[in-house]
Amino acid sequence: MTEISSKARHGQGRNCVITRRAYFSASHRYWLPELSADDNASQFGPCSLSPGHGHNYELIVSLSGGLDSNGMVLNLSDVKQYIRNEITDQLDFRFLNEAWPEFDLTKDKGCLATTEALVRIIWIRLKPYLPIVALRLYEHPRLWADYLGNAMDAYVTIRTHFAAAHRLAKTELSQKENEAIYGKCARPNGHGHNYLLDVTVRGTIHERTGMVCDLLALQRLVDDLVIEPLDHTHLNKDIPYFTNCVPTAENIALYISDRLANPIKTIGASLHKIRLQESPNNAAEVYLEQPQINTTSEILAAIETT
Numbered sequence: 001m002t003e004i005s006s007k008a009r010h011g012q013g014r015n016c017v018i019t020r021r022a023y024f025s026a027s028h029r030y031w032l033p034e035l036s037a038d039d040n041a042s043q044f045g046p047c048s049l050s051p052g053h054g055h056n057y058e059l060i061v062s063l064s065g066g067l068d069s070n071g072m073v074l075n076l077s078d079v080k081q082y083i084r085n086e087i088t089d090q091l092d093f094r095f096l097n098e099a100w101p102e103f104d105l106t107k108d109k110g111c112l113a114t115t116e117a118l119v120r121i122i123w124i125r126l127k128p129y130l131p132i133v134a135l136r137l138y139e140h141p142r143l144w145a146d147y148l149g150n151a152m153d154a155y156v157t158i159r160t161h162f163a164a165a166h167r168l169a170k171t172e173l174s175q176k177e178n179e180a181i182y183g184k185c186a187r188p189n190g191h192g193h194n195y196l197l198d199v200t201v202r203g204t205i206h207e208r209t210g211m212v213c214d215l216l217a218l219q220r221l222v223d224d225l226v227i228e229p230l231d232h233t234h235l236n237k238d239i240p241y242f243t244n245c246v247p248t249a250e251n252i253a254l255y256i257s258d259r260l261a262n263p264i265k266t267i268g269a270s271l272h273k274i275r276l277q278e279s280p281n282n283a284a285e286v287y288l289e290q291p292q293i294n295t296t297s298e299i300l301a302a303i304e305t306t
């Protein structure tokens with residue numbers, strides 16, 4: 001019998017992606033000195049108010065590499081230490097505009113500490129120490145940015161929700177035939193869900209505003225084109241599109257992506273992904289671009305639902 005070497009037994013050399021989560025609290029203010037008070041207020045809304053406001057940030061660091069002889073990509077206590085030294089100790093309880101020179105707006109090269117600008121700078125500062133493959137930064141549970149090391153390209157996701165009723169049934173089929181396909185979801189009077197909607201856009205981080213697009217404009221588009229028309233409706237009865245198209249989570253996600261794709265281009269970004277969660281047990285995702293963010297880093301998808 002061939003004896004397995006100690007190294008092989010512990011998986012040395014095999015590849016793996018590992019993830020580490022870290023937290024910090026920090027404040028910031030969106031205020032460009034070259035703009036008037038009125039222009040700052042109209043461009044950045046309440047984010048421009050003095051002296052600023054704060055967030056409890058959550059950072060997800062994904063690292064890739066071959067296992068060492070101890071069965072680890074990296075020793076997690078080292079990973080923790082690098083994240084602490086290079087990032088969280090420097091930012092926790094700080095004013096971001098002053099914490100790092102990258103966000104010093106009195107300098108030409110300074111930019112606003114938006115979620116997407118911040119996650120990119122974190123990448124640049126952490127990369128010399130760790131084999132990062134993806135970073136996600138949550139500003140709060142309904143707004144986060146992903147950065148995959150691709151120059152000024154970043155992904156921003158906003159999460160929102162709506163409530164709607166529907167019935168899964170094809171008009172051309174009998175009740176019995178519909179129940180055979182859709183089960184309880186075909187019951188004649190329908191049922192409802194609190195839908196959770198994630199809209200992910202991709203774009204180039206602006207070197208001064210730090211934004212891939214105007215977030216307030218994006219939120220307005222999602223509200224006007226999706227939430228307001230769909231919220232508190234019976235989809236089959238109130239939305240003409242679903243009179244003849246069965247409103248499964250998949251079809252609702254496709255409908256939403258059709259409504260948003262072109263308008264999002266007008267604000268300078270690209271719609272990358274729609275994720276519609278119908279219940280805690282099922283969700284549908286529509287990707288409008290390649291490569292898909294979750295195939296670039298599967299690990300982010302797993303974290304997302306925890």
Ligand SMILES: [Zn+2]
Pocket residue numbers: 028047053054055
């Ligand atoms: Zn903020």
Ligand SMILES: [Zn+2]
Pocket residue numbers: 166185191192193
């Ligand atoms: Zn349903």
